[in-house]
Amino acid sequence: METLLLFFGIVSAVSAYAFWFYLLARRLTGPKVWPIVGSLPFLFMNRQRIHDWIASNLRATGGACTYQTCTLCLPFLARKQGFFTVTCHPKNIEHILRTRFDNYPKGPQWQEAFHDLLGEGIFNSDGETWLIQRKTAALEFTTRTLRQAMARWVNRTIKNRLWCILDKAAKENRAVDLQDLLLRLTFDNICGLTFGKDPETLSPELPENRFAVAFDTATEATLYRFLYPSFQWRLGKFLEIGTEKTLKQSLEIVDNYMNDAVAARKENPSDDLLSRFMKKRDVNGDLFPTSVLQRIALNFVLAGRDTSSVALSWFFWLVMNQPEIEKKIISEISSVLRETRGDNKQKWHEEPLDFDEADRLVYLKAALAETLRLYPSAPEDFKYVIQDDVLPDGTFVPTGSTVTYSIYSVGRMKTIWGEDCMEFKPERWLSPEGDKFEAPKDGYMFVAFNAGPRTCLGKDLAYLQMKSVASAVLLRYRLSLVPGHRVEQKMSLTLFMKNGLRVYMHPRALA
Incomplete structure (x- = not known):
């Protein structure tokens, strides 16, 4: 029975x-x-x-x-x-x-998974915690001094490091991984802008920087938390095994580096973002503690490093396969430099384009926007x-x-x-006359820089950095893909190229 x-x-x-x-x-x-x-x-x-x-x-x-x-x-x-x-x-x-912005926050799953890495920084917080950081950052990102500081970091890195590495590779007919170089370049720039400390990862020897490696490892290990059931990573964290053990070890290196950066800025404040946030107060009216300042800085490093470098990697790959578009970009850069520096082409190569010159590159901005339409960094x-x-x-x-x-x-x-x-059609971003950049009338057709209250504060700076780097490379070199190299996407929250971007650099003769 x-x-x-x-x-x-x-x-x-x-x-x-x-x-x-x-x-x-x-x-x-x-x-x-x-x-x-x-x-x-x-x-x-x-x-x-x-x-x-x-x-x-x-x-x-x-x-x-x-x-x-x-x-x-x-x-x-x-x-x-x-x-x-x-x-x-x-x-x-x-x-x-x-x-319905308030009905769709990051949420507990996301915040819990990313908390060890990003804490309550601007990209991993909601509500009042997010709002006060947003307002503080918005004030700083609208200042001309920040734009000037970014320009100094970008142009110095291009002139003293990137060009040296690419010139050497071109002379030796040696391939380079352009994605790796761009990641190093943007990492150095955003670290300099955020906490005034240059890790110098983009050097001729391409050194391994413990902080950069640990930061990459921690980011990837954190991603696995989000992809798989939460009980799995919680158990791994408790037992200190697998990716959770790797994450813990990496975060120790990151924390030590950031502790030193915060301590240095407390002794000697500057015009970097960290120094500015040290003067601000949280929702309770208190100065931000060191642990929070660390995570605020890390949030900016994460946002400012991967997005621009990944977008530029896809941009160079698209352009090297579209000679007519490449020709138009070179023509526009040459036209601007002819007006600002004269007809002596040697002067065109002495310094990277400054941000005011880069501002005038309408077609190049259209090509970058078109890249982000097809291959958004996030x-x-x-x-x-x-x-x-x-x-x-x-x-x-x-x-x-x-x-x-x-x-x-x-x-x-x-x-x-x-x-x-x-x-790949940059013209879709131009006015009928072709002399103005025009975003779609429906702004939610293109959200590569987010939209609404969380719109990327560094959008304009990102475009200027990308235009400066793109013009610095294309004006001096024609790129060609290493035979047999496969360009494919990596499974990640950021659209990295899985195998990098292996290219040869060919000196360009300007007409």
Whole structure:
């Protein structure tokens, strides 16, 4: 009798689950889901091409540009932690980033995973903690002194380091990993701008810097926390094994370096961002403690280093495959320099373009924006849903679930950018006369620099740095890809090239 009751109990439970799963699966619009494991198998199979996989799922929805999936098909979890809404619909993005901004914070999952690395810095905080840092940073980023400081760091690094390394490689006909050089360049620049300390990773010997290596390792280890179930990394942290052990060791190096940087600035304040934040006060009216200042500085390093260098890597790869576009860029740079430095081409090479000269490069800015449309440095972003909501396209999103807006997919949707959306076409960013940069009228068609209250404060500085570096390289060299080198994406929250960008440098003869 007991066996029979157990049998009927199991059958009833399985039947109830099957019916529940049927009701759940029939309203999901994304990749196919399986009982219990949901869409995790497809996510795992496509982990090496995750951004293109997401884009293909969104294209499959036609003009909807939104799909919903479930990674863990279990009651309760399926409505919260396992439930994902993925969209690239501009109206939905505007709703998330501006209209209902307060309903879509970073959320507890994200903050917990990134807390050890980023603490309560501006990129890992919400509410009042975020707002006071945002207001403080906004005041600093609008000052001309910060722009001048950035220009000094960028131009000095180009002239004294980057050109020396590239000239030597060109003379020896030796390939360089341009992505690595750019990462080193932007890392040195942002460290100088943030806490006035130059790690000098971009030197002819390409030295290994303990802080830079530890920072990279910590960033990657933190990413794994977000990709896998939280219990897995919590257990690893408790046992101090695997990536969690690596993260702990890396953070010790990072913390020691940042302790020294904060101590140095307290003794000798300067015009860097850290010195400026040391004078500010938190939500309680107190000066920021050393531990918070460390994380504030690290947040700026993370934002200012990877985004510009990765964007430039994809830019150079696109341009070297489009000679007509490269020709237009060179022509524009030459035209500006002819006006500012005269006809003597030797003077064009004596100094990198200053920021005022770079400001005038309209076509180059269009080419960089077009690069970011196709290869945004941060291809996906994730938001937590505080309260039940309905997106503008009619999609219901439940409390506790996650909304992902795919910046990578936005630029690859014909319904948003037209039939030629996959073409690298800087002209789409220019006025009909071709003399002015014009962003789309719908600002949420392009959110490579975020949008709404969290719009990137360093957007203008990023463009100026990228234009200065791009012109410094292209005016002196023609690039060619090393035969057999494969350019492909790395699985990361930042769109790195998995194998770097191996190129040969060929001296350019200006007409």
